[in-house]
Amino acid sequence: MFLRIWIVLFIIFISYTIGLYMFCDDGTILKPDENIIAGRNTWQEKNCQSCHQLYGLGGYMGPDLTNIISTKGVNRAKTFIKYGTGKMPDMSLSDEEVNNLIAYLSWIDNTGKSEITPDKIHWTGTYIIKEKAW
Numbered sequence: 001m002f003l004r005i006w007i008v009l010f011i012i013f014i015s016y017t018i019g020l021y022m023f024c025d026d027g028t029i030l031k032p033d034e035n036i037i038a039g040r041n042t043w044q045e046k047n048c049q050s051c052h053q054l055y056g057l058g059g060y061m062g063p064d065l066t067n068i069i070s071t072k073g074v075n076r077a078k079t080f081i082k083y084g085t086g087k088m089p090d091m092s093l094s095d096e097e098v099n100n101l102i103a104y105l106s107w108i109d110n111t112g113k114s115e116i117t118p119d120k121i122h123w124t125g126t127y128i129i130k131e132k133a134w
C-alpha cells in the first residue's frame with residue numbers, strides 16, 4: 001500500500017519536474033542575449049552603479065534606473081547616457097555601447113518593479129528603508 005503511494009508520488013514529481021523545465025521557461029524574458037551581456041559589461045566597466053541604483057542598491061548621486069526605460073523612455077535614457085548632463089558625466093561612449101546599455105536597462109526593467117517614492121528619499125539622498133531602524 002505505502003509503496004504504491006510512494007511510486008505514484010515519485011511519478012508525479014518526475015513528470016512535474018520535466019514539465020517545468022520543458023514548458024515553463026519560454027526563455028524570452030529573462031535570458032540575456034549578447035547585446036544585453038555587453039551592456040552589463042559596460043555598466044560594470046564604467047561603474048554606473050557607483051552613482052545609480054538597481055532595485056535601490058548602488059550609489060545615490062543619480063536616480064534608481066531599474067524602471068527608467070518604461071517610465072521615461074528609450075530616447076531620454078539614450079540622450080543622458082550619450083551626452084551626460086551638468087550632473088552626470090559624458091563618458092564618450094560609442095553608439096554601440098549606448099545601445100547595449102539600453103538593451104541591458106530594458107532587460108533589467110523586465111525583471112520587475114522597484115518603487116522608490118519621493119517620500120522615501122532622505123534629505124541626504126539615501127533611501128529610508130525602515131522608519132526609525134534603531
Ligand code: HEC
Nearest residue numbers: 046047048051061062063072077080081085086087088101
Ligand atoms: C558621477 C555619477 C554618475 C555616473 C558614473 C553615471 N551617472 Fe547617470 N546620472 C547621474 C546623475 C546625477 C543623473 C541625473 C542627471 C540630471 O538630472 O541632470 C543621471 C542620469 C542618468 C539617466 C537619466 C535618468 C532619468 O531621470 O531619465 C540615465 C539613463 C543614466 N544616468 C544612465 C547612466 C549610465 C548607463 C551610466 C554608466 C555608463 C551612468 N549613468 C553613470 C550620475 C551618474
